[in-house]
Amino acid sequence: MSRNALRICPLCEATCGLTLTIDDTGRVTGARGDRDDVFSAGFICPKGASFGALDADPDRLTAPLVRRDGELREASWEEAFAAVAAGLGRDGVAVVLGNPNVHTMAGALYPPLIVRALNSRAVFSASTVDQMPRQVANGYLYGDPLAFPVPDLDRTDHLLMIGANPLVSNGSIATAADFPGRLKALRARGGRLVVIDPHRTRTARIADRHVAPRPGTDAALLLAMVHVLFAEELTAPVADVDGVEDVRALVQPFTPEAAAGHCGVDAEEIRTLARELAAAPTAAVYGRVGSTTVEFGTLTSWAVDVLNILTGNLDRPGGAMFPLAATAKVRPPGPGKGFRTGRWHSRVSGHPEVMSEFPLASLAEELDTPGEGRLRAVLTVGTNPVLSAPDGERLSRALDACEFMVSVDPYLNETTRHADVILPPPRPVQSGHYDFLFSSLAVRNNVRYTPAAVPLPDGRPDECEILARLALIAGGLPADTDPSVADAMAVDFALKQAVADEDSPVHGQDPAALAARLTGGTGAERRLDMMLRLGPYGEGFGADPEGLTLDKLLAHPHGIDLGPLRPRLPAVLRTPSGRVELCPAPLAADVPRLRAALGRRPEDLVLIGRRHLRSNNSWMHNVAPLTGGSNRCTLQVHPGDASRLGLTDGGGAVVKGEGGEITVEVEVTSDLRPGVVSLPHGWGHDRAGTRMGVAAARPGANVNQLLDGSRLDPLSGTSVLNGFPVQVAPLS
Numbered sequence: 001m002s003r004n005a006l007r008i009c010p011l012c013e014a015t016c017g018l019t020l021t022i023d024d025t026g027r028v029t030g031a032r033g034d035r036d037d038v039f040s041a042g043f044i045c046p047k048g049a050s051f052g053a054l055d056a057d058p059d060r061l062t063a064p065l066v067r068r069d070g071e072l073r074e075a076s077w078e079e080a081f082a083a084v085a086a087g088l089g090r091d092g093v094a095v096v097l098g099n100p101n102v103h104t105m106a107g108a109l110y111p112p113l114i115v116r117a118l119n120s121r122a123v124f125s126a127s128t129v130d131q132m133p134r135q136v137a138n139g140y141l142y143g144d145p146l147a148f149p150v151p152d153l154d155r156t157d158h159l160l161m162i163g164a165n166p167l168v169s170n171g172s173i174a175t176a177a178d179f180p181g182r183l184k185a186l187r188a189r190g191g192r193l194v195v196i197d198p199h200r201t202r203t204a205r206i207a208d209r210h211v212a213p214r215p216g217t218d219a220a221l222l223l224a225m226v227h228v229l230f231a232e233e234l235t236a237p238v239a240d241v242d243g244v245e246d247v248r249a250l251v252q253p254f255t256p257e258a259a260a261g262h263c264g265v266d267a268e269e270i271r272t273l274a275r276e277l278a279a280a281p282t283a284a285v286y287g288r289v290g291s292t293t294v295e296f297g298t299l300t301s302w303a304v305d306v307l308n309i310l311t312g313n314l315d316r317p318g319g320a321m322f323p324l325a326a327t328a329k330v331r332p333p334g335p336g337k338g339f340r341t342g343r344w345h346s347r348v349s350g351h352p353e354v355m356s357e358f359p360l361a362s363l364a365e366e367l368d369t370p371g372e373g374r375l376r377a378v379l380t381v382g383t384n385p386v387l388s389a390p391d392g393e394r395l396s397r398a399l400d401a402c403e404f405m406v407s408v409d410p411y412l413n414e415t416t417r418h419a420d421v422i423l424p425p426p427r428p429v430q431s432g433h434y435d436f437l438f439s440s441l442a443v444r445n446n447v448r449y450t451p452a453a454v455p456l457p458d459g460r461p462d463e464c465e466i467l468a469r470l471a472l473i474a475g476g477l478p479a480d481t482d483p484s485v486a487d488a489m490a491v492d493f494a495l496k497q498a499v500a501d502e503d504s505p506v507h508g509q510d511p512a513a514l515a516a517r518l519t520g521g522t523g524a525e526r527r528l529d530m531m532l533r534l535g536p537y538g539e540g541f542g543a544d545p546e547g548l549t550l551d552k553l554l555a556h557p558h559g560i561d562l563g564p565l566r567p568r569l570p571a572v573l574r575t576p577s578g579r580v581e582l583c584p585a586p587l588a589a590d591v592p593r594l595r596a597a598l599g600r601r602p603e604d605l606v607l608i609g610r611r612h613l614r615s616n617n618s619w620m621h622n623v624a625p626l627t628g629g630s631n632r633c634t635l636q637v638h639p640g641d642a643s644r645l646g647l648t649d650g651g652g653a654v655v656k657g658e659g660g661e662i663t664v665e666v667e668v669t670s671d672l673r674p675g676v677v678s679l680p681h682g683w684g685h686d687r688a689g690t691r692m693g694v695a696a697a698r699p700g701a702n703v704n705q706l707l708d709g710s711r712l713d714p715l716s717g718t719s720v721l722n723g724f725p726v727q728v729a730p731l732s
Contacts, residue, residue, distance in 0.1 A: 001023075004019055007450050008434075008449075009044075014176065015438050036558040038446050047614065053624060061691075064424065066079060093118050113468070121344055128359045129388055132357075142573055143338045148173060151320055159193050160307075163197060197210070199610060215606050216722060217723075221263045223303050224259035228275070232274075293722050297713040298590070326445075354716055358717065364391065365709075386687075396418070400418050408470070425462070447548065487526060532549055532550055539552075590715055606677075621700075635653055637667070652730070653731055659706050
């Protein structure tokens with residue numbers, strides 16, 4: 001006999017509500033959109049529809065693996081944690097975090113505890129092969145790297161997207177269930193969609209205007225638009241903003257004519273982009289991975305906000321606005337400490353830390369370069385850097401040679417095959433779900449939580465317990481310490497901070513008494529309850545009886561709509577001035593490097609990545625219903641380039657870059673501008689020692705093997721994954 005259960009989809013940033021059909025064995029037999037979900041209203045994509053296949057993947061690990069006599073073998077949980085305690089230690093440990101962590105409660109709540117317990121500065125994450133430039137720009141402009149302005153999709157009249165393809169990705173750093181429907185609604189109400197992308201993507205095809213610049217020239221294009229705003233007196237009055245005249249001076253050299261040759265975009269078209277943006281009743285500029293994983297990624301992210309600010313569209317309905325999540329920390333308005341990087345530097349290449357992280361591209365050298373301070377152990381959580389970081393071959397060798405490695409991952413994949421211990425989290429259907437990060441990026445404020453739909457077998461820890469035990473081991477406690485100790489310590493720490501805060505509703509109260517009032521069946525739920533009560537919509541432990549608690553949220557299984565985005569400036573600012581600092585010195589200092597690039601001869605052939613609707617980086621290549629069709633690893637080439645290079649559709653090609661070479665199937669398409677080839681990210685499932693049968697049958701090629709890790713955006717440490725030079729020849 002089957003039953004239905006609700007689950008927020010964890011497979012991309014759209015966070016759609018699902019209705020799962022579950023049989024009496026606990027198997028998910030169907031997944032459809034939850035029509036009553038307050039945010040997604042029934043929308044579902046192919047990934048969500050395949051939730052059951054992913055959940056039941058026979059290649060998912062169901063028990064820990066421990067290396068014995070050189071081989072990974074199944075072990076009990078107690079044996080696995082004992083092996084971790086014996087091998088991990090507390091010195092020279094790198095922590096490597098992947099994108100899946102922001103899609104789980106465990107990944108949001110426990111890695112900070114692990115890093116703090118290890119007292120490690122060797123932290124690496126997917127952020128530096130993704131969106132770190134956006135966070136750096138946020139930090140300098142607003143004083144808070146997590147203050148993300150997102151496009152107010154439901155009310156804007158003009159949306160300009162650069163390096164984004166939400167009809168395929170479902171959107172990112174702008175959480176919007178049914179992004180395609182929202183774009184359709186934008187155009188239905190008379191709004192305008194403009195897409196800047198060297199690829200004629202699915203999103204570009206529905207745009208009112210598509211501009212295809214040379215890859216990696218986004219910053220120059222946007223600053224030329226800023227130049228036009230000043231030159232033609234199209235700027236709007238701005239409040240709480242410093243540095244406007246400094247920006248005016250900085251962009252003087254970036255005339256449309258100066259940028260045109262560099263960008264491959266006609267000067268008059270640049271002027272038109274600026275004029276249309278300024279003339280729109282409301283407008284929002286939105287940039288994503290195509291604009292951040294480039295040579296000038298941070299300057300591009302900064303220029304996005306400069307345009308929003310100078311056109312008067314920051315923090316107003318229909319513009320770019322700051323969401324307010326239900327678990328956000330409530331802080332009094334006023335100046336803050338601001339943002340800076342480089343508080344410490346990496347051992348080998350001297351990379352400055354950014355948000356307490358080093359570039360993922362530098363992990364291999366920190367492991368394989370001899371000398372004092374060399375990393376000796378690695379802890380990975382939900383990450384596959386052998387595929388996602390540059391020069392995976394070198395990293396693979398370095399991981400194989402390190403003294404000890406622990407991985408929290410459901411698969412034996414290209415990275416975890418090097419581990420000494422693998423601790424697999426349970427099936428997604430067996431975990432509760434709350435989106436801590438994506439709630440702070442949502443285009444409409446909402447709060448939703450779905451408990452585990454299927455109970456765990458006796459003795460099987462959930463992911464929160466696994467990471468809690470790792471945090472306790474990292475802190476020097478015995479391997480068999482009750483994981484609830486970690487949650488109790490986290491709650492005690494947070495409540496002591498709250499009662500000491502004069503602006504808190506619990507100021508002066510007893511932390512232990514407050515902790516006793518928390519509800520929830522797990523430590524993670526108790527922590528969520530605490531954060532909801534202390535959040536901006538919370539009941540404040542009795543201060544506002546109508547406010548949010550976990551119990552109230554559980555009583556609304558389809559979520560609670562908290563309304564449209566509302567203006568939040570200047571309260572969101574944490575700059576020393578208490579104002580938006582439009583021309584931060586570190587960003588201004590990088591502009592001459594961009595100016596010098598204007599006169600640089602364009603590369604003959606450059607490569608860009610692309611998204612697939614049926615996958616998310618390297619995650620879902622082992623889910624049979626999502627394979628095949630358009631979800632293929634092919635090198636897309638313009639017909640003119642194919643003819644010039646002697647390539648044929650369906651034939652093979654050798655692609656060479658600074659880090660190595662790969663062979664790949666060719667797909668000839670006129671959707672690319674000439675001089676550009678495209679290969680998707682996250683493939684290369686052809687290494688021995690993995691247990692991913694579906695992925696191995698269609699391995700594809702690892703595009704990041706073309707990189708040696710030397711190309712980085714200096715302000716953020718982010719790898720240049722788009723717009724780098726390659727050589728392509730037919731496979732002989």
